[in-house]
Amino acid sequence: MTIAVFASGSGTNFERLVQVSREERWLVPIVVLICDQPGAHVLKRADRLGVPSYVFSPKAFETKAAYEQAVYDVLRRHDVTWIVLAGYMRLVGPTLLDAYPNRIVNIHPSLLPAFPGKNAVGQALAHGVKVTGVTVHFVDEGMDTGSIIAQRAVDVSETEDEHSLTAKIQAVEHELYPHIVRQLTEEETTKSDIVERAVT
Template identity: 60%
Template structure:
């Protein structure tokens, strides 16, 4: 059955929407059936509703510990028979509970050429540094901050005439093309984690 991909997101959800729309248009063998959000009220929840994707909003601070929050998330993932976790603007480090259950099956997109500019505000960091080229990275998730094995990278020039807004738009355009393509290659076995080879 095509119930196998969950997207985790914290913000507006433009990458989430792009992934869902491409998966449906291209008739992926495994569809995105679930959204997990750690910020009740985030815009991504409205996108999920409009796209008719089941969503759960769980506030981590309402749990006694990170492990308890992740255990609650894990129970939902099991209920939906999720096989892959795709992070799309999810602003939390993944802990041992989910890393163990989904070893080599959690991927993330980051708006820089890692290992440069990890963590928050990577677009702003690259623009103000300044560097002439930044980009987008897709990587497997480990216990670190944007430190997992890199799957794909696309460089993006920061032109002299760019503003932070125009550069951010370039980054998002690349993200919306690159992420669906890489996720498709993962779920169809064209790409595998180095440790699985």
């Protein structure tokens, strides 16, 4: 049993997950990074941390199914049993959803169902909300529509801008996500078992 992390960008959540998994000696280790963006900074983090990484450019494949099949072939070679999305900016399709039912999780920078999709921090600021937050959820075929596993609230101050709010949200993500991923993978928690729902 192992974990694959999927990421598209800078990789701060990826690095935090790897660090915590090693510090806490997780029973289910993170063994591979899958990235869909050649040149993404997360690849440098993976190299520095000694985590094997694979880059799959979707444009190189005729169909989404072909792209995901190539990814799945790598996951099988690494005995991956859980997929953890950490800034993976692509909807997961049937090929991987069918191969990993209720074993793909994501973290999103809002209190879903509020502000799904891209630029959730900017959406929250544009709406003038006083509270936003972080959601960990199972992944389904929709855009941030899977069952909620855990949530944490983040207060939005009157002087908040996108940079400061993003920093506050990332601090919560880096504490919450490793905790939830470890519980899910080590305790084999299923979709019907809510690990935590703490909106404070």
